[in-house]
Amino acid sequence: MGEFENLKKRTEELRAELDRHARLYYEDDAPEISDFQYDRLMRELMEIEEKHPELAAPDSPTQRIGGAPREGFVKVAHAEPMMSLENALNRDELAEFYTKLGEALSDESPEVLCEPKIDGLAVSLIYENGVFTRGSTRGDGQIGEDVTANLKTIRTMPLRLSVPVEGTLEVRGEVCIDKRGFAALNAAREENGEPLFANPRNAAAGSLRTLDPRETARRRLKIYLYQVIEPEKYGVKTQQRMLEWLKELGLPTQGGDRLCSSLEDIYAYLDEWETGRFEHPIDTDGVVVKLNDISLRPLLGVTAKAPKWAIAFKFPPEEKLTQIKNIEVTVGRTGVLTPTAVFDPIRLAGTTVRRAGLHNQDEIDKKDVRVGDFVWVRKAGEIIPEVVRVEYEKRPDGTEPFKLPEACPVCGSTAVRLPGEAAVKCTNSACPAQVKERIIYFASRSAMDITGLGEKLVGQLVEKKLLSNYADIYSLKEEQVAALDRMGDKSAQNLLAAIEKSKSRPLGAVINALGISNIGEKTAADLAERYNSLDVLAEKSREAVEELETVDGVGEIIAQSLHAWFTEPHNIALLDKLRAAGVRFEQEAKSAAAGPLPWNGLKFVLTGELSGMTRAQAGVLIKERGGKVAESVSKKTDFVVVGENPGSKYIKAQSLGVPVLDEAAFMAKLAAADSGDWPETAETAEN
Secondary structure (H helix, E strand, O other): OOHHHHHHHHHHHHHHHHHHHHHHHHOOOOOOOOHHHHHHHHHHHHHHHHHOHHHOOOOOHHHHOOOOOOOOOOEEEOOOOOOOOOEEOOHHHHHHHHHHHHHHHOOOOOOEEEEEEEOOEEEEEEEEOOEEEEEEEOOOOOEEEEOHHHHOOOOOOOOEOOOOOOOEEEEEEEEEOOHHHHHHHHHHHHHOOOOOOOOHHHHHHHHHOOOOHHHHHHOOOEEEEEEEOOHHHHOOOEHHHHHHHHHHOOOOOOOOOEEEOOHHHHHHHHHHHHHHHHHOOOOEEEEEEEEOEHHHHHHHOEOOOOEOOEEEEEOOOOOEEEEEEEEEEEEOOOOEEEEEEEEEEEEEOOEEEEEEEOOOHHHHHHHOOOOOOEEEEEEEOOOEEEEEEEOHHHOOOOOOOOOOOOEOOOOOOEEEOOOOOOOOEEOOOOOHHHHHHHHHHHOOOOOOOOOOOOHHHHHHHHHOOOOOOHHHHHHOOHHHHHOOOOOOHHHHHHHHHHHHHHOOOOHHHHHHHOOOOOOOHHHHHHHHHHHOEHHHHHHHHHHOHHHHOOOOOOOHHHHHHHHHHHOOHHHHHHHHHHHHHOOOOEOOOOOOOOOOOOOOOOEEEEEOEOOOOOHHHHHHHHHHOOOEEEOOOOOOOOEEEEOEOOOHHHHHHHHHOOOEEEHHHHHHHHHHHHHOOOOOOHHHHHO
16 A cells, blocks of 8 residues: 555544544543543644645544634525424413314324424534535524534534435534533633623524634534435435434434324423423423424425424423522632622522522622512523522612622722723732632743642642742742642752742743733733833833833723732732842843844744743744734734644644744744844745
8 A cells, every 4th residue: 555545544544533532522521532632633634634635625623623713704595494483382382283283184193203492593504425515594594694614613513424415415403502511601701701691592602603713612512403404305204213314424413302192292291301401411491392294294384484393382481589698799710709699598400509690790780689689590501590680579678789899808909890891800919819829820831930839739838828929939948848748858949949940030921920910921021022120010000001002912901900900009019029039020121133133024923832932932032033923824924833732823824825833943943043044034935
């Protein structure tokens, strides 16, 4: 077998292996390999496809990586209308539907298939000769939006069918987010002060319709199919067989369906799911009842918007009335003050609930929630308790509107709400509620890079009151560290050496390490380059906030964050301690270059994890040599620097033919530029 045939065989093996591991991870929750091993396999496949484009394929796992944000969605006309379903809001309406079904078919007991109703976003998928080519939303039923790029990021959706199907196959289903994913997504948004999604359907719709496929990929959406267009072409005669055939093709189906031949059977199914839905991993708001025999459906026809052979029974929302006893305010790791209603215990969705998040002041004001109020509570997505509304008629006399405190409830420092943000935050970096996470971040690689000072050790140091803030790191004694669990003299010596070494970190890293809200690695480096002194930056932040906005990447929100941080007395004390410890507060200002710099005008994009430095540090090196660092890849990009686990920028560079440098090549280029052997400008790069 020749080399090309070997590569072709290896490509097929890699695709099959990656698809298998994706199913184990995303569908079965039973991964067999680590993320690192998975990424290695993906990298090998990407490299083969890069070197041999003829081996690339639209159904390759590499095509799941989202590209750059789109400017808008293209409209798509559906070959067959995507209809909605009529709703039955109670069992009488469901019985009426079943009776009419029997009368139309002259059958007292027509066979129907009952399926759990997915609360998601309806989509249509097109497969050409077994390969996924296009996907669209329902839209108005006649015209939807092309969301192909976003759908490709859904790991549970195959890009190639398990069984080849000739010609065009259209299947339909729902995109959703499971309860666990919904809870994690909203928790992250709340921590970042972002507005929360109201329910899983809202989250799925917002995620699928974002113009940035990379953001869609981060949401970990799922898809379940339940309909084949023109099923008779494939010998599919019943709804039950349709679901079986979809599974045979490798398409995910929800399961839980059951054939019913009487109204009593249907009611029994409803009884099971009315409580069983709480254990279901997907948010299910009802049951869909469909005539099983597909050939009989034309006899019943359709209305303008819905078929007459199917109906959706909606479960009434489970809401319970309870009285709020208190509203507690907690402080998260980023300083966000989060209000939580504490109430008399109630039973919801199979569990006892005593607390529900109120999210932020805007949410409290909108619902006018007060201590003492009787409120209706439910579980959003059947998992997250939330206060739905206040029963104002039962409001006790003497209640007062609730306002988040102006001082942190833990440390007493000023709590502020910055322009454009929903969250109120504590400005004190030494706040005990935040101290552990802030110390961990301070010691991280992108900040002070203190090797050995990880989460477990920080936990011990905080618990034993050896650290109350990150400035205390520089007061640690060797004997204190050596006495900790799993530490000894040698480990303590190594840690103290790493702490001493961190004092000479670049100014940008020191600014980043402070943990100022909205200030990341890149912005910190830009501020260091502009002011060359932490003391000067502090002075400007207190007295010349508008000037800060002239720094690249600094707008009103970041400028206000700097002002708030540098005017907080606790933080000023932290700076004094760091200065006294000998931490680097200044850097030499760069002198004007005598001539053109070696990379003058060259545009670089960085992606992936570099082993010898962070991306921000690499960006500083590029700028020092006259280059520019951009966030997105375009035809005007001169080089893309690629580390481990690169994202979609790597794929975009390949598609545009932009030169790619791995870390070794980048370091060689740096050395050549510094030696003067490789002076290069944007003009010479084109030649």
